[in-house]
Amino acid sequence: MRCYKDEYDLLNALSKGDETAFKCIYDNYSEKIFSNILRMVKSQSLAQELLQEIFIKLWDKRHLINPQKSFSAYLSRIAENTVFDFFRKAARDKALKKELLLTSSQLYFHIEENIYARENIHLIQSAIDALPPQRKKIFQLCKIEGLSYEEISQALNISVSTISDHIVKANHFIRDYLNKKPELSLSLFLICLLN
Numbered sequence: 001m002r003c004y005k006d007e008y009d010l011l012n013a014l015s016k017g018d019e020t021a022f023k024c025i026y027d028n029y030s031e032k033i034f035s036n037i038l039r040m041v042k043s044q045s046l047a048q049e050l051l052q053e054i055f056i057k058l059w060d061k062r063h064l065i066n067p068q069k070s071f072s073a074y075l076s077r078i079a080e081n082t083v084f085d086f087f088r089k090a091a092r093d094k095a096l097k098k099e100l101l102l103t104s105s106q107l108y109f110h111i112e113e114n115i116y117a118r119e120n121i122h123l124i125q126s127a128i129d130a131l132p133p134q135r136k137k138i139f140q141l142c143k144i145e146g147l148s149y150e151e152i153s154q155a156l157n158i159s160v161s162t163i164s165d166h167i168v169k170a171n172h173f174i175r176d177y178l179n180k181k182p183e184l185s186l187s188l189f190l191i192c193l194l195n
Helices: 007-015 019-041 044-060 071-129 133-144 149-156 160-179 188-194
Strands: none
Touching (some): 071 160, 133 160
């Protein structure tokens, strides 16, 4: 192995692309840098990856080395920046992972709610369809189309009290029908619809 007179000579050779000088620097500094990284990241394999990244950066930036300035400080700065970049990226990835998890959960619940709502609507429609024809017609005009008792009375030519009787009986029937369906939880929509 080539012998270097001093650190200045070693750094000068490194800045010119001398691979032997690079190996000497790696041998001299890697153990100390590795132990510093390991203290921060608490993982042998991760510390090894970061160490390799630091020395790759050193090789890529070898032309920026000033042999007259403290090499130890220069290498420490590369190491610190590499580790801080790792933690920043990890924090971003964690935030992104959390956001994606939250978004996918919300999407899942939204889809689940839509399926549940469709099932509820199907059950409610089944209950309405089971009403006698005249009662079903009055219920739909009142509760679904929103007509008043007076408007229904005029449209069907029957008394308001008859309409009221049909609505009370329809509500009672639908509640009983739905109570027999344990998979259905009465929503506020349904409570409002039947009141």
